[in-house]
Amino acid sequence: MSTAPLLEVTNLAKSFVSRKATAEIIRDISLSVGQGEFVSVIGPSGSGKSTLFNLLAELTAPSGGAVTFHGDRKPGVPFSAYMPQKDLLIPWLTVEDNASLGLSLQGMRRSKARERVRELFGTFRLEGQGGAYPFELSGGMRQRVALLRTVVQDRPLLLLDEPFGALDYLTRTELQLWLAELSAENGLSVVLITHDVPEALFLSDRVYVLSNRPATVRLVLEQNDPRPRTLAYLETEEFRHNERMLLEELTESARSRPEGSTR
Template identity: 40%
Template structure:
């Protein structure tokens, strides 16, 4: 099943951003950005800090309106019907789930209620929401944390909870903005392994922001390199390595080849 993701060119497109541009008063942030995301695929936006990755996420999620271009979603991607039906979701929130850099768990709520927040916001009764959320705690490695407050959890565990909350938003596409960047290196490595495992089991169509080359190669099916001012997606690299992957991948020749390639793409102008 999981191996199929790598045959991504045959998969159906679920999200498409076309010619997105965004200017702020003093600066053009996004040039002309076009990207596609296939169903069940995980793609990375890789670029240095401050290049505009988060701005692009704000546009994709509908929180910010772009100055040009459109964000389209394929409503039929998950169905068996062969037709594609593109819905314009530019500037509309609620179509994608968005996980920000910080875990943003509410300090006054139990982990279970934090995680179930997207459900309760939709009007699902608290008890039912808790039940639905608790079914997933084990899969996300959070068992036993249900009745704890965020302050009682480590940074890594809080990110797990935040990812589970994102998953429970039950949207067809998830945007993850450097979810592990605030963690120390050792925790980050174990979180990446955990992430690979979880993503293999939930198969969420995901766009992932990172400035960490290793992280990008390890987890992505495809990598967009974002650079310049205004920022553009200069290169697209397909990581052919089959999934499921694990952390050993980072120590292979193949991995190094990708790393060299990406480094050269990032540095040339």
């Protein structure tokens, strides 16, 4: 894995101005993502995680600071591909057409786009489902279609906004295991926004903990255990220690304005 950063966020700030007031959402956030790294961002509800996600996805401009991307970038094409919380599959399109939609919208011939996604059906456990419609799929399968639609765009960075938050416990665990293997084996560079502390610890090389709004980085947790991890990791003393530390930090950050720290 290269030590050069793929993404650098430096002193990022974002405020929204109305006629009556200015709402400061993000203040002085800095983070980085290296090639092939899996990074998670967690924070209290309403802390500004979605705003940060939109800034990284270049859907909105910062009020201050900078988001800098390093590496190959096609002119006019976003650096990242993102997957929102809901799968947003189009009901009248098949799995094949939903998964290839992003490529088609970029101008790729539909036949070529379909061919590209079919090549990945095995990797995403969607064999034999190309002609199915969303209503015929389980929640886990719908999320895999949505993730395939994101990955197949072949962007340098993947942004995932709580992709498994609405799933039941067993399905969520299965997809976390699958995503852990997929990201490690394919060297994917990922930023995951999540409320789920065990999910962040299980999947990530590094976890950033945000404060209450206006969001700053309270803590940066580096994890040395190699990925992909197995469920046995959840029984280790290191996992229990890190989980307790993050939960304490999140609880404290929800109560007060933090000063920031790094561990």
